Amino acid sequence: MDTSLPAHARARYLGGRIHLRDLPGWTTVSTSPFTFAGESGGFFVVLRFGAMVGVGTRPEEEDRVLAAVLPLVVPREHSLADESVALEVGDDYHEGVRPDGSIQLRGLDAQRAQVVANALAKSAVLGHYEERVASVFDRVEALATQLHAATVPASSRDLLRQIGESLLIQTHMVGRVEVNEKPEITWDDPELDRLYERLALEFELADRDRALSRKLEVISEVAGTYLELLDTRKSRRLEWYIIILIAVEIVLILWELFGMK
Known part of the structure; x- marks a missing residue:
């Protein structure tokens, strides 16, 4: 060299x-x-x-x-x-x-x-996703604050986007990067295995991966709960629309009956 x-x-x-x-x-x-x-x-x-x-x-x-x-x-x-x-x-x-x-x-x-x-x-990959997840986590923290204040202003599209983003990150980290898996070249070479262990410890790969996974779980949980509340509100709103329509129809029927007399 x-x-x-x-x-x-x-x-x-x-x-x-x-x-x-x-x-x-x-x-x-x-x-x-x-x-x-x-x-x-x-x-x-x-x-x-x-x-x-x-x-x-x-x-x-x-x-x-x-x-x-x-x-x-x-x-x-x-x-x-x-x-x-x-x-x-x-x-x-x-x-x-x-x-x-x-x-x-x-x-x-x-x-x-x-x-x-x-x-x-x-x-480097962990650093990239740590930064990306941090911005999503800030938005989810705001959602949790709104939940605590009993307000539900977010749209379902935004929530689905956040859930989708966290799932994409999880899929990439688990399915492709495999942070906690040792490279094949170390499997049959104790010297290379020790070197990799020291590097993984220095870069805190396992700890950072666990912290990232936990944040992704929280993002999915909070956004999912929020989405359920939105769906519940929409269902209740639809129920009220149906009740109002039925009431209007009853009023019209009664009007016709009394009007005929």
């Missing part, structure tokens, strides 16, 4: 899914996950759940690869989540995370790059 520049790993969350079959013809060192060597050292790792990571690569090359990958992302996020961390590579290093937050590696091979990329990409 070229050490003329400080080494770093940089993850970008681009969107829902990357169509890997359409990626340009880079010479891959692995297809699961899609991994290829950088021109000036390091490795690029492209993950199906919508993240691209450069490990020990140069910023200018990262921008070129990003430009090639972006058209293959569906759906693409409007703002790209970005997370980076410093790397230190040395044969005698104890692999893991230093107190200053930098990652120490004994070497920079494809396997270690994939482990770093997997953990950093998951952290």
Whole structure:
């Protein structure tokens, strides 16, 4: 690896899914996950759940690869989540995370790059959804306040949109990102497994995933309760309409009867 520049790993969350079959013809060192060597050292790792990571690569090359990958992302996020961390590579290093937050590696091979990329990409995805859920949670908190005040002004369309958004996030996090699942490359390699464990602990992946899941549950519960109240109000309103129509019809019948006399 070229050490003329400080080494770093940089993850970008681009969107829902990357169509890997359409990626340009880079010479891959692995297809699961899609991994290829950088021109000036390091490795690029492209993950199906919508993240691209450069490990020990140069910023200018990262921008070129990003430009090639972006058209293959569906759906693409409007703002790209970005997370980076410093790397230190040395044969005698104890692999893991230093107190200053930098990652120490004994070497920079494809396997270690994939482990770093997997953990950093998951952290970037969590960061993206934490920000997104925070804005939804603020709106839901306002709904809870309105419920406490016995007011129900929101529309069912807005509520359905919020429920749908939380369900989409849950589906993506559980079905594609699999935050709590270790990458396959660590399953049969204790050294890589320990490295991933240290990175996952440093980035607080499990704790953040639990907190995010709990917020999504609260969003669904509050919005669902609110929606039920709206439906109840509509049902009662419809019942009153029917009662009024029946009353009017009775009045008309009585009017006709008495009018005929």
